[in-house]
Amino acid sequence: MEEKNCRYFLINLRNAGKKPGQKQNPAGKRILWKEKKPVLPPQPIKVTHNFVITKRSGILHDRECFCVRRIRHGRQINKIEPDTEVRFCKWCQRKAVVRNGVKDVSDCEICEKFFDEKQVSTSLLTRLFVEKGAEAEMVPVGIQIYCGDDYWRIRWKNEKGASVLEHNNYVRTIEGERYFTKGYHEQHIRPNTVTSALRYLMAYDYTAHHREAAKKKVSHEYEKSAL
Numbered sequence: 001m002e003e004k005n006c007r008y009f010l011i012n013l014r015n016a017g018k019k020p021g022q023k024q025n026p027a028g029k030r031i032l033w034k035e036k037k038p039v040l041p042p043q044p045i046k047v048t049h050n051f052v053i054t055k056r057s058g059i060l061h062d063r064e065c066f067c068v069r070r071i072r073h074g075r076q077i078n079k080i081e082p083d084t085e086v087r088f089c090k091w092c093q094r095k096a097v098v099r100n101g102v103k104d105v106s107d108c109e110i111c112e113k114f115f116d117e118k119q120v121s122t123s124l125l126t127r128l129f130v131e132k133g134a135e136a137e138m139v140p141v142g143i144q145i146y147c148g149d150d151y152w153r154i155r156w157k158n159e160k161g162a163s164v165l166e167h168n169n170y171v172r173t174i175e176g177e178r179y180f181t182k183g184y185h186e187q188h189i190r191p192n193t194v195t196s197a198l199r200y201l202m203a204y205d206y207t208a209h210h211r212e213a214a215k216k217k218v219s220h221e222y223e224k225s226a227l
């Protein structure tokens with residue numbers, strides 16, 4: 001037993017009643033009480049990855065969420081996989097999904113600000129950046145989003161905050177295949193809002209898009225301008 005944490009005094013019960021001068025039995029150590037070892041408060045985990053999932057409740061937090069400071073036991077991950085079921089923290093879900101979607105984490109803040117300004121809902125951003133696994137990058141002319149096989153761009157149009165959706169150029173071969181070329185063309189959408197732009201690019205399917213176009217029997221020229 002660790003004597004350091006014990007209080008004891010020297011006594012032998014068999015000496016009880018003996019007068020001073022009578023032969024005393026050697027005294028043994030009798031432990032009076034054990035002092036409790038000093039308990040240190042449990043330390044919060046050191047965050048080294050983008051997200052922390054609490055061990056007990058399984059809630060995912062962004063690394064900057066204020067709740068993270070209180071998490072003692074957590075699993076850390078860098079990416080939210082599209083096919084895993086995630087329970088998001090209600091305080092930091094928006095930040096977490098944007099962080100999951102940006103190519104460069106230093107774009108996180110400006111990207112989030114942009115979606116705030118354009119009033120894009122958190123559920124739409126979750127579908128885009130987690131379920132679809134899209135990747136966003138801030139570029140000088142706007143924001144570039146890679147989703148599925150295609151590159152899209154929401155390009156700033158004027159100082160008032162208007163923007164246009166642009167789609168990467170490609171050439172359609174006779175067999176109906178396509179190959180990508182340089183540059184972008186404007187993709188006309190109604191209404192021209194960022195929310196509808198994101199919905200459009202998430203739902204875009206090249207094969208389906210051209211099947212629809214063929215049904216409408218559009219001329220080759222028109223098809224070219226509305227790739």
Ligand SMILES: [Zn+2]
Binds near residue numbers: 060066089092
């Ligand atoms: Zn959180």
Ligand SMILES: [Zn+2]
Binds near residue numbers: 168
């Ligand atoms: Zn297009």
